[in-house]
Amino acid sequence: MPELRKDPVTEGWVIVSTERRKRPTDFPSLPEEEDHAGCPFCPGNEDKTPPEIIAFGRDGGKPNTPGWKVRVVPNKFPALGIEGELDRRGLGMYDLMNGIGAHEVIIETPDHNRHLKDSTVEEIQLVLRAYQQRMEDLLKDPRLRYTLIFKNQGGQAGASLHHPHSQLIATPVTPKKVREELIGSQRYWELKERCVFCDIIRQEQDTGDRIVYENEAFVAFCPFASRFPFEVWILPKKHSPDFHTITTGHIPFLADMLRIVLGKLASALGNPQYNYILHTGPARFARRGYWETIEQDYHWHLEIIPRLTKIAGFEWGTSFYINPTPPEEAASYLREREV
Amino acid sequence: MPELRKDPVTEGWVIVSTERRKRPTDFPSLPEEEDHAGCPFCPGNEDKTPPEIIAFGRDGGKPNTPGWKVRVVPNKFPALGIEGELDRRGLGMYDLMNGIGAHEVIIETPDHNRHLKDSTVEEIQLVLRAYQQRMEDLLKDPRLRYTLIFKNQGGQAGASLHHPHSQLIATPVTPKKVREELIGSQRYWELKERCVFCDIIRQEQDTGDRIVYENEAFVAFCPFASRFPFEVWILPKKHSPDFHTITTGHIPFLADMLRIVLGKLASALGNPQYNYILHTGPARFARRGYWETIEQDYHWHLEIIPRLTKIAGFEWGTSFYINPTPPEEAASYLREREV
Numbered sequence: 001m002p003e004l005r006k007d008p009v010t011e012g013w014v015i016v017s018t019e020r021r022k023r024p025t026d027f028p029s030l031p032e033e034e035d036h037a038g039c040p041f042c043p044g045n046e047d048k049t050p051p052e053i054i055a056f057g058r059d060g061g062k063p064n065t066p067g068w069k070v071r072v073v074p075n076k077f078p079a080l081g082i083e084g085e086l087d088r089r090g091l092g093m094y095d096l097m098n099g100i101g102a103h104e105v106i107i108e109t110p111d112h113n114r115h116l117k118d119s120t121v122e123e124i125q126l127v128l129r130a131y132q133q134r135m136e137d138l139l140k141d142p143r144l145r146y147t148l149i150f151k152n153q154g155g156q157a158g159a160s161l162h163h164p165h166s167q168l169i170a171t172p173v174t175p176k177k178v179r180e181e182l183i184g185s186q187r188y189w190e191l192k193e194r195c196v197f198c199d200i201i202r203q204e205q206d207t208g209d210r211i212v213y214e215n216e217a218f219v220a221f222c223p224f225a226s227r228f229p230f231e232v233w234i235l236p237k238k239h240s241p242d243f244h245t246i247t248t249g250h251i252p253f254l255a256d257m258l259r260i261v262l263g264k265l266a267s268a269l270g271n272p273q274y275n276y277i278l279h280t281g282p283a284r285f286a287r288r289g290y291w292e293t294i295e296q297d298y299h300w301h302l303e304i305i306p307r308l309t310k311i312a313g314f315e316w317g318t319s320f321y322i323n324p325t326p327p328e329e330a331a332s333y334l335r336e337r338e339v
Numbered sequence: 340m341p342e343l344r345k346d347p348v349t350e351g352w353v354i355v356s357t358e359r360r361k362r363p364t365d366f367p368s369l370p371e372e373e374d375h376a377g378c379p380f381c382p383g384n385e386d387k388t389p390p391e392i393i394a395f396g397r398d399g400g401k402p403n404t405p406g407w408k409v410r411v412v413p414n415k416f417p418a419l420g421i422e423g424e425l426d427r428r429g430l431g432m433y434d435l436m437n438g439i440g441a442h443e444v445i446i447e448t449p450d451h452n453r454h455l456k457d458s459t460v461e462e463i464q465l466v467l468r469a470y471q472q473r474m475e476d477l478l479k480d481p482r483l484r485y486t487l488i489f490k491n492q493g494g495q496a497g498a499s500l501h502h503p504h505s506q507l508i509a510t511p512v513t514p515k516k517v518r519e520e521l522i523g524s525q526r527y528w529e530l531k532e533r534c535v536f537c538d539i540i541r542q543e544q545d546t547g548d549r550i551v552y553e554n555e556a557f558v559a560f561c562p563f564a565s566r567f568p569f570e571v572w573i574l575p576k577k578h579s580p581d582f583h584t585i586t587t588g589h590i591p592f593l594a595d596m597l598r599i600v601l602g603k604l605a606s607a608l609g610n611p612q613y614n615y616i617l618h619t620g621p622a623r624f625a626r627r628g629y630w631e632t633i634e635q636d637y638h639w640h641l642e643i644i645p646r647l648t649k650i651a652g653f654e655w656g657t658s659f660y661i662n663p664t665p666p667e668e669a670a671s672y673l674r675e676r677e678v
Binding site: 001002003004005006008010011012013015016017079080081084091092093094095096097098099148155156157158171172173175176177178180199200203206207224225277310315318319320322 | 419
């Protein structure tokens with residue numbers, strides 16, 4: 001008998017379908033390596049991207065030259081443009097504004113084939129520091145309400161380039177899914193006067209059957225209402241609404257967590273394509289207007305979604321997902337994998 | 340300069356990205372034909388599906404034998420099961436229930452390679468009558484709150500079989516996306532005492548630049564905040580919350596509409612993969628509890644989504660879409676196509 005499970009934050013329902021049960025070997029795996037010829041993100045090709053915003057690891061060299069370890073550049077084909085006034089207006093009954101925002105690329109490594117899972121904790125820390133630094137900088141721009149950081153790994157996951165990179169999009173509106181999470185957390189706080197994510201962490205630690213990995217500062221588990229097979233969430237154990245306030249002491253633990261969890265996914269599923277998305281609180285100025293209580297009721301986290309199944313009309317039309325792998329099974333496979 | 344546009348019903352924002360503009364010829368097209376060997380939906384193979392629920396066009400023959408024109412069968416690998424009690428329960432802080440529901444397949448034609456766009460108005464009418472009849476029947480089941488009808492055309496759109504078919508999933512909960520639309524329409528009604536969809540139709544008819552096709556009873560247009568390139572919505576011109584109350588007189592106009600719009604999409608985009616999803620009001624009993632006003636504020640419609648772009652982490656994580664084809668351009672291409 002399949003089960004219907006409700007996400008306690010967004011209240012979306014998921015069908016966990018045992019009839020269509022899938023095991024890790026049922027999913028296709030992918031080649032890890034690709035030739036780097038012509039790659040605009042490789043060292044030596046710095047002039048093929050717009051001029052860099054920041055770079056780490058280049059010891060005294062000039063900007064836009066090789067020697068960097070992590071490099072952040074504007075997206076060459078940006079979805080949003082950084083120049084101009086934010087012009088909110090109506091068009092008959094409709095609302096629109098001009099597409100002000102930032103769209104940046106975080107090039108995670110000079111090595112064309114060095115995926116995050118194969119990087120050292122030190123290397124991943126640099127990537128996380130780049131995320132943090134760019135968010136802090138963009139928070140100062142009063143036009144922008146939200147900074148979204150995400151990674152598309154593999155063509156099916158939306159990546160158009162193989163070279164390991166993440167993206168940042170800062171928007172003048174709070175995206176709907178984020179708003180839903182904020183509203184859901186707020187509702188839970190009003191009912192219980194506790195953070196819903198803190199409660200989830202405690203319950204997951206109590207039962208243990210969906211836990212994937214824990215270290216001193218972070219916990220990873222397959223969520224109860226996983227929408228996708230092998231979906232994994234990473235949360236800081238200590239309550240915190242905003243990723244960008246992460247302390248220098250906690251960054252190594254998050255880097256360790258990412259390396260281990262991505263390694264376990266790669267080992268269990270054979271190098272799957274995936275997306276991860278950083279869910280963090282909105283920019284400070286927007287918060288004052290809308291989310292007075294966010295400091296206490298929202299809890300930043302990272303959602304990792306292996307791209308194993310196709311999203312069909314049903315899922316798109318309804319936000320109602322069918323997941324063929326119970327999260328308890330997925331977590332059990334992942335726990336056992338040595339990285 | 341890209342534009343940010345807001346959907347007036349769900350309040351989701353969309354980036355209409357002119358930097359990444361795509362024209363119809365930028366999208367891949369697909370082969371139309373496939374060998375029918377072993378297809379469980381072809382005539383003669385009726386024993387390869389579970390026993391049929393209804394069939395149209397078989398003149399006096401026995402059930403589960405050839406001669407039918409449209410045939411409805413239970414899904415062989417159902418996501419939800421029809422037998423049992425609806426057992427809503429908690430599990431610590433989580434909510435779940437057993438997966439009660441219906442999952443059916445509407446086989447649209449006996450011909451393995453006869454797509455809906457190539458069918459006659461008479462043939463499409465039979466498919467629509469099958470949708471209507473199955474919805475009316477499932478409305479009687481007090482356990483079920485919503486009946487979703489959708490079509491996945493092509494493997495990337497989630498179809499696992501080529502033979503033209505639609506699916507029906509009836510669920511004991513109202514899917515989140517549907518609830519969002521109901522809440523959005525209700526909010527608009529409270530503000531204006533008008534149906535938001537009726538207002539949209541009037542505005543689209545006034546400006547005309549997003550209209551794709553109109554007939555006596557229906558209108559098709561690319562919505563102002565189209566999430567996807569060449570997204571098309573079909574709405575009845577006369578206000579109506581529920582698809583299943585469509586009159587016998589209006590079914591031929593909807594069949595004509597579907598044939599023309601799918602034909603225009605195929606002609607402009609070269610037989611694209613697509614999903615369509617019927618957005619209709621929830622079952623009557625649920626409505627009394629939650630949506631007293633739905634008769635006046637909701638308006639059923641069909642959303643057609645060609646699968647031309649890949650959905651990346653950004654879209655999944657935020658419900659915030661980047662659409663590289665302005666809907667005015669898409670509508671203009673589609674209007675010009677002769678079918």
